[in-house]
Amino acid sequence: MIEIPKISIVIPSLNSIKYIHECIDSVLNQTLQDIEIICVDAGSTDGTLEVLREYEKKDKRLKVILSDKKSYGYQMNLGIKKTKGEYLGIVESDDYIKKNMYEDLYNIAKKTKCDIVKGDMLDFWDKEERIYKYRLLNWTENLYGKILNFNVDNRILTECNVINPSGIHKLDFIKKYNILCNETPGSAFQDAGFWFQLQVLAKSIFLIKEAYYYYRQDNVNSSCNSRAKVYCICDEYDFIRNFALKCNIKQALPIIAYLRYGGYNWNLHRIGNEYKQEFLQKMAKDFKQIQDDKEFDSSLFHAIQLEILNDIINNPNAYYYKITNKPLGAVNKIKNQLSYKLGLAIVKNKTILDFIRLPIRFINILLSHYFEKKVKNIIYKIQPELKPKPIEEYADYYEALKVKKHLSYKIGQELINHPFAFIFKIYAIYKEYKKDARNNIY
Structure with missing residues (x-):
């Protein structure tokens, strides 16, 4: 009889030598020992792959898979296809987790019989000493401790962070609906599309107001810190919209437009200054199309958000000059x-x-x-x-x-x-x- 581990943890990696030991050790040392760990490496050249091979020799629960593509989404999908556990866990190779994370989440999942159980996170930076900042999964704090379902209450999309690694997800539900990441090149926000599918298709979601996951904020190689990845966020929201249309979840389209606004606005403040003006023109074009397609619901937006969006749609160049607070003349x-x-x-x-x-x-x-x-x-x-x-x-x-x-x-x-x-x-x-x-x- 094949033993089924309680949790299958997928760890995608690429050149994470500075962080990989802390990451893997935190997973191997979980109080819940009945786990499998699938490390999917995309051809690291800095020693990461060799370190993973050494862990593989020492602990039979850990397996290394080689990815022939440098794509976070592709790596995740490879890992998910190899999983055998009851639940899926995800750990990024530059992050780490508390020792009791999977034991606590698994026990709550079994008690509540939920497809997804998620906790909060601790953002951290390595400076002269390690600095931590608590990150709420649900910023309104109204959804904790309840069994949630998108069809009953869509606040799971509008009031929660786009975060996957802080939780566990029932694997038979993931495989039943063939939930996979978008396989765009690199590590370019493919977690957003995966998150959306999970939240919309899950029959039951449970959020815990306790932080188990340590989320690194100072890795210069991460997508969030790559200022040249200008339009990847646009591709991801197109992927999300196409998924909703394919599955005939048309009631989600205005919410996707709202989420797109939040993603685009975050991206605008993240990318390099040399890309901002062009990105604003793309933003104006996309939201004009959203309005033409009748997928826009102004009631989802705050008044200030609507004011900003209208300024961008009506004249993206003028909005750019406004936010730079500089004169014209170059x-x-x-x-x-x-x-x-x-x-x-x-x-x-x-x-x-x-x-x-x-x-x-x-x-x-x-x-x-x-x-x-x-x-x-x-x-x-x-x-x-x-x-x-x-x-x-x-x-x-x-x-x-x-x-x-x-x-x-x-x-x-x-x-x-x-x-x-x-x-x-x-x-x-x-x-x-x-x-x-x-x-x-x-």
Whole structure:
């Protein structure tokens, strides 16, 4: 007879050597010993895989699986397919758990007969000493100690954190509905789609106001700290919406729109400044479509949220300038540079007559440019406070950087730097520009 462990714990990993010992030790040392541990490594090169292999030799409860893709969702799905336990537990490889976590959660699950049992978390940072901050799973504190069901009370979606590892989840329910993570590349918020499926499909959920899970906040390699992962959050909410449509859970669509707003707003404050303006344009486009599709319910939003969202939809660029609290002017500064002026004069030529007149236009541009520069220098000496700020201190700084990639600027810069060889380089510059334009670099 095959023994069924009480809990199957899946631990996806990739280059977690700084944290892996604390993580694995905390799982192996659980007071509930009847567990299996499935470590799914995506080709670590820093020694993580070797450490896991050593643990595998010492404890028969731990098994190592190799993932051929660097995808959190793919790794999780590999692990889930190998599980044999009653309940699924998840531990991230840079986190750790209290010794009694799984014993307590398992006993409550058996007593309440719930599909999901979850506890709170302790966020932590390693500085000179370890700092902890309590994180409520349910920020309204109204849902603890009750048996919950989405079809009866959808607050499980609107009032709870998008967190999976702090709980256990009945595996026959997961496998019955084939609940899997979105398999996008990297570790890019695929836990949100998994969380949504669990909350919507579970017949019973029980929340405990006690923290068992230690959730690391200072791993620079985590998705939350990757400022260049701009649109992954959009893909995940598209995945969630598609799941709801496929399963005909149409009553969830306005809630998904509300959750998307929260996710997008969090993402906006997380990503690098150079991506914010473009992301706001994406946000405006997506929510216009949501409104057109009649999937928007304003009653779910606070008044201030609606005000912010309307500002973004109506004019994302104006909202961007508003939140940066900086003046405009960087684009004009670039367009006033001699490189751009000369290049624009060349690009604007359409006829042979235009090219014949080009030398005269160059002379006029040069005379005007240097006269203007001389006048400004005199003014700035008399009134230095009028001197413009550095370009990076303007709200449209990142727009200005794109202007530097325009054909006009590139051609003008080449003309100034290599006036005699310039004519032989025009075709190469144009060819490179067209290639970049096709790849949507600009």
